[in-house]
Amino acid sequence: MAESTVRVNAAVLVIGNEILSGRTQDTNLAYLAEKLNEYGIQVREARVVPDVEDAIVDAVNALRARFDYVFTTGGIGPTHDDITADCIAKAFGVPLVVDEEIAEILRRRPSPPEVMEARMRMARIPQGGGLIRNPFGPHGFYIGNVYVMAGIPQVMQAMIGALQGQLRRGETIRSRSVTAYLSEGQIARRLGDIQARYPHVDLGSYPFYRSDRYGTTLVMRGSVDADLDAMLAQVRQMIVELGGTPVDEGGG
C-alpha cells in the first residue's frame, strides 16, 4: 500500500487577555486546524497566553523547538497592549527593524503625525523575518518557523490564505464519522477492538447530551481512504448489532 508517512505538525499560539477572560470566544484555533490540514499540516497543540511578555516569549520558545511550525494570532496592532512583535524578536534574540514594504502601505493612508507614529509600530518586524501578505492592510510576518498573524478572524483568515503553497506539505488527514444514540459504555469494548485492528487510524468517541439523551459520534481520522472506509463499515455494523441506528455524518 503506497502510504506517505510524512507528517508535518504545528502548534497554534493564541495571544490575548480577552480570550482568557472569557470575553471573546476564540474561533481562530478551529479555523486554523481545518485550513492547515488542507495544507497538509496537523495542529498538535494549542496555547492561549495573556498579553504579558514573559508568557509570550516562553510559549514561543517552547513551541518552536517542538513543532515544525508555530502560528500565532493576536497582538500585532498599534496600541500599547500589542506586544507580539517585540516578544517574537526577544524570543529569537534579534532587534525589530522597520520593514519598508509595510511602512509604504501604512503611509498610503494620510494621518496626523501622532496617528502615523502609532501606526508605524505595525511596520516593525524582527530582523531576518519575512512578510505574510494581507490585502486588508498591514502584513503579518514570519521568522524561522514562527508565523505571526492578526487576531481579527477575517484578517487572520486572509493571512493564512496568503500562505497557501508556501509551507512544507505533509499528509492531509481525512475523516469519516457516524453518530448513534448508544452510550459510550455500550460500545466501549467493541470500539477498542476495532481501534486495535487499525492502528494507523485514530478512532475517537465523542459523547454528547441532546434532547435528554446521551449519544456518541464516532470519528475516524487517517490518511488512507481504504482504511477509513473499512473501519467505518465495521463501526456501522457494530452499531446495528448493538441495536442502534447509524447516522452518517460525512467526512472530509
Place this chain on the structure above:
Amino acid sequence: MAESTVRVNAAVLVIGNEILSGRTQDTNLAYLAEKLNEYGIQVREARVVPDVEDAIVDAVNALRARFDYVFTTGGIGPTHDDITADCIAKAFGVPLVVDEEIAEILRRRPSPPEVMEARMRMARIPQGGGLIRNPFGPHGFYIGNVYVMAGIPQVMQAMIGALQGQLRRGETIRSRSVTAYLSEGQIARRLGDIQARYPHVDLGSYPFYRSDRYGTTLVMRGSVDADLDAMLAQVRQMIVELGGTPVDEGGG
C-alpha cells in the same frame, strides 16, 4: 483605598483530538474563565493537547507547578481514547484506585457484564484524590491542585458548579467596556497615556471589522470599581475628542 491584592490564578487544560482537528469548537475555556472569575480565580493560561499520554502528563505537570489551580476538561469517559485519569495518576506518580462512591453510582444502572466492565473504568481515580460531584452521572475528581472534569459542556458546567465555595477565593475582576468606530491608530497614543495613569487596571483594545468598517472595543479590567469608573470616563472623553461616538457595552 481598601484594595485586596490577593490573586488566585488557574490554567485550563483542554484534552481532546477533536478540538485540535477543528471538528469541535471548544466553548469550555470561555465558560470556565467567566465562572472561575465569579469564584475569585483568574485563568492565566490555557492549553489544548491531544489524547496522547506524554502530551497530557507533561502539560499537567508544567501547569500544576506554575498555577494555583489547573482545571482539565475531556477524556474521562469509558472508551479506549479516554485516558485522562491514567495520565493524571501518572503525572502525580500514584496508582489508580476504584472509588466506591462512583462505583455505586455506576452499578445503579443495570448493564450486561461487558458494558459494566467498560463503565467501571470511570470509577477509577488517582489514589489520594477526591470527588467532584455531578448530578448527571459519574463524578469527576481532583488531586492536589488539579481538577478533572468532563468534556461535554453541560456535564462540565455541572461539575464546576458543584465546586462553588470549595476553592480558595481571591479577587474578582470586574470590567467596563465601550466601543467606537475609530481605528486603533487614532486612539493608540492617548490610550497608552490613560493606561499609564492606572497601572492596576488592564486596558485592552480589541479591534473588529464589521459592515466594512474598523472599530475598536476598549475593555477595562480590574478589582476597584472607582478606578474602573474613572478610567471609563477618560476613555469616553478621549473618544468624543477624537470625533467618535462612545457606545457603552456594559461590564460585569
